[in-house]
Amino acid sequence: MALPARAFDTSARAAFILDQTTNTILLAKDADTPIPPASMSKLMTLYVAFEALRDGRLTMDERLPVSTHAMNYGGSTMFLDTTDKVRVEDLLQGIIVLSGNDACAVIAEALSPDGTEAGFARYMTQRAQQLGMTNSTFANSNGWPADGHRMSVRDLALLANHIITDFPEYYKFFSEQRFEFDGRAPQNVHNRNPLLSMGIGADGLKTGHTQEAGYGLVGSAKQGDRRVIFVLSGMDSTRTRAEEARSVVNWAFRQFGEAQIAKAGTEIARADVWMGAQPSVGLTVAQDQVALLPVLDAEKVAAEVVYNGPLQAPIKAGDQVAQLILKPEGLPEKSLPLVAMSDVPTGGFGVRLRTASTKLVKQLRDGPEGGF
Incomplete structure (x- = not known):
């Protein structure tokens, strides 16, 4: 008898691996448990922003004001202040490449039904449900630790698939390895996605980390005509995250093939x-x-x-x-x-x-x- 493909043994607390080309689930580990998604939940803010661009409610060159609430976010930021009016395109790159918490809040307040980030979070939850993400609820726009801010790894993979499929014209931003905004944060100009520089076809999407969530990554890679989307969460270091993500890509493309x-x-x-x-x-x-x-x-x-x-x-x-x-x-x-x-x-x-x-x-x- 031929041996089956070796099962992928990951140290991630939750994991989901999807061959997008054939819609085949290669691995599901604790895939439907709502967990803290950290900055990986920024993908939902981006998806809503892409919808607004498609519908004409936003334009890339439009400049948005920065509120005191947005300016006061800590963590990864673009170092925005209330004197700024920032182009939407810069905000999107700031979210994707720099993981800017403040940039997310600016987008959220601009698109919120009531002008607040909390109102935008409620809208994100509603929109996620409509897209089939039944284990996702949002308390803010950026993954800042908050009660009830949860997503499952399956939902994150579904969201990544929607971004890649629905908005190919904006997906190019996810492969950018560097973005400098106004020279403000020279220590925060590099994309944290460790796969982008490995030469294995990786072109997205988003890392995340908080003390509660551990280290996570929503990734995607394309080799030939095949694309793989994967989500890893709950790892103990950036090194483990990089090693696990590279192993996922190698395993998915080498252990499976189209026939x-x-x-x-x-x-x-x-x-x-x-x-x-x-x-x-x-x-x-x-x-x-x-x-x-x-x-x-x-x-x-x-x-x-x-x-x-x-x-x-x-x-x-x-x-x-x-x-x-x-x-x-x-x-x-x-x-x-x-x-x-x-x-x-x-x-x-x-x-x-x-x-x-x-x-x-x-x-x-x-x-x-x-x-x-």
């Missing part, structure tokens, strides 16, 4: 047909199917064809009548629709007579209850 598992027009199985002009019909896929499989086990994947049979005639070519269930070792099952390869009209009088006779003989043999 063609079914070709359109090729018969995969046959299904029995009831009262048809033919007793069975061939099954195939409507289009070529590719799946992500463990590289050591790609040619020995368990599979079964499932349908409610016998199928009732008439049947038209292309009708979806069955499912092909793939069961790759160490990965979730994958279900593919199967369609009829040809028309099967209802049988004539002779077919119906033979079918009725066969059923009568079976009943006489087995008894009215199927046996004695």
Whole structure:
């Protein structure tokens, strides 16, 4: 027997790894527990800002004022003050590259339904729920430690996927390794994402750290036509975070590969047909199917064809009548629709007579209850 792909053993308290190209979950560890996301939750602020740019409620060159509330944030900042009016593009880069808590608050107050960061946090929570992030609630715009400010690692991966998919025109900012704003903070000009300089295809997204949350990272990397999104949380140091993230990328791309598992027009199985002009019909896929499989086990994947049979005639070519269930070792099952390869009209009088006779003989043999 071929060996399954080696399971990834991570020291992160919670982890989620997704092959975005095939929508295949490679690892889920404590994936749905709401945890403190620290600065990784800034991704939600960015997503809402990107929506506002798309809708015309913000423009890149628009200048936003800085409130006393925004200026007073500690931690990672752009060192903004109340005399500033900052371009939206600079604020976005300040959030992505410099992890500016103050920049988040400026964006939040500009887009908040009531002009406050708290109001923006409530809106973020509502919008997250609409996007399917059911384990996310926000108390602020930047991940500053607060009661009730929580996200699960699965939600963070879903959010990263939305950013990459919905706003490719802004995703380029996440790969920037350096951003200098007005010469104010020479000690805070570098992107904290350790993967960007490793040459392994990494191009995003956001690190996070608080004492309660530990060290975390929402990452993404692309090699060839494949993209992997992953979230790690609860690590004990920046070094561990960098090592774990690099290991995730290497494991995801080296232990799994795409393989063609079914070709359109090729018969995969046959299904029995009831009262048809033919007793069975061939099954195939409507289009070529590719799946992500463990590289050591790609040619020995368990599979079964499932349908409610016998199928009732008439049947038209292309009708979806069955499912092909793939069961790759160490990965979730994958279900593919199967369609009829040809028309099967209802049988004539002779077919119906033979079918009725066969059923009568079976009943006489087995008894009215199927046996004695």
